[in-house]
Amino acid sequence: MEEKWRKELKYTVTEGESIVTARRLSSFMQRDKNLKGGREYLIRSLYFDNLYEKVLKEKLSGTAVRDKFRIRYYDFDTAFIRLEKKSKRYAVGHKYQCRLTAEEVQKIIDGNTAWMEEDERPLVRELFLKMKLELFRPSVIVDYCREPFTYAPGNVRITFDRDICSCKDIRAFFRKDAPTVPVLRDGRCIMEVKYDDFLPDVVSRTILTTKNREQAFSKFAACSLNG
Secondary structure, rough: OOOOOOOEEEEEEHHHHHHHHHHHHHOOOOOOOOOOOOOOOEEEEEEEOOOOHHHHHHHHHOOOOEEEEEEEEOOOOOEEEEEEEEEEEEEEEEEEEEEEEEEHHHHOOOOHHHHOOOOOHHHHHHHHHHHHHOOOEEEEEEEEEEEEEEOHHHHHEEEEEEEEEEEHHHHHHHOOOOOOOOOOOOOEEEEEEEEOOOOOHHHHHOOOOOOHHHHOOHHHHHHHHHH
């Protein structure tokens, strides 16, 4: 199957702006099918970096070609956990992913990685090489609540990420009471817009008021610096 690389825009918006924009989007966009009830779900991610903060420095310097690895689960449901590699190539991005069990994640957190070397999943083996050759290790936990919308034309997905928090206690990854620290303390949130080949006019017009604050915000970088 051909890899689909998507375009991504990010905006910093106030809580009031996010509520108004979400209300406008809901008039023609669908709520994400993965919602189990309500408008939001919790995302918890465990990001990887090395002792020299290679991934963080690449992000802060705007390196055009870069990758980052993370382990992610939703609403504290440990029955569905994914290992993801998010690749950025200039203005477009692509995400590779595979499933992990809670037991496998705990082994990685504990530093037990020998089993990864000959695992049948290519992404697991790739992370193992990063950990062995570049000394990658779990570096920071990122928490936030996400309100998602989808729109079929252009394969558009718009999300509002609120209550972004950081935690440096890696062993707390599966704990609901992990000691997190807020990153955006003034009520702001992040609106992300992802699409394939084109952004429909109806979407562009709806988010027009926030375009003056488009920026390369990174939850990973913000949490790494402020945890």
